[in-house]
Amino acid sequence: MNIENLIPIPALCTHYKVEMSFFNNLSEMGLIEIKTIEETQYIHPDTIYEIEKMIRIHQELAVNIEGIDVVFNLLQKIDDLQNELISVKNRLRLYES
Template identity: 45%
Template sequence: MMKENLIPAIEFCTRHQVEFAFINSLHEFGLIEIIEVQQTAFLNPEELPKLEQIVLFNKELEINLEGVEVIIRLLERVNQIQNEMNILRNRLRLYESL
């Protein structure tokens, strides 16, 4: 991934008023990926919606990191199940049209 596409983690922290330690904790929990380039931490822009959702859960709803981890894992599983259901619906429609 090109460095130009990455977002400096410190910039995200400043804009969302969170400590870098929070971002680092999320990385340690396996919720986000931190990319290091020349000893500078960067975030993948594709992870921003999830990261902003995590910040909302933590700051606005006052959910601790363990709770946030459970919620994110459940949301990921729900999305996975919805995708599987869509695939199965499409297959069913194919067989029903025969």
Template identity: 40%
Template structure:
């Protein structure tokens, strides 16, 4: 994979006023995947949204990096439940139209 398709962790950390150790801690918890090319750390663009979400949780809500995996899991569950609720509401509307 070419580094020009990746986002350098050092640049990301400078932009977000973070220590590189914070992103390393997220990788150790399995929350993001870091790629090393020629001793430079990168993150894939597909993971940028997730990484930024974790940074916002950490900075805005003062959530400790060790607890971000729990919070992230709970947020994913809420999002899944909201999607299921929307799907069930759409089904209900469909069947109510048939009944009328």
């Protein structure tokens, strides 16, 4: 992957006013994937939306890393259930027609 397409974590630390350890802890919990190139850590830009949500949860609600993991697992389950419900509703419409 090209470095130009990645976001350096030190820049995110400065921008969002969080410690580097926050990102390392998120990575250890499996919430984000960090790529290290030439001793600099980077994230993929597609994950920035999720990272911003994690930072807001951490800063505004004072939720620790383990709590963020629980919240994101629950949000993923809700999303899966909503998708399943949409699928079931669509199949039901076929039988009702």
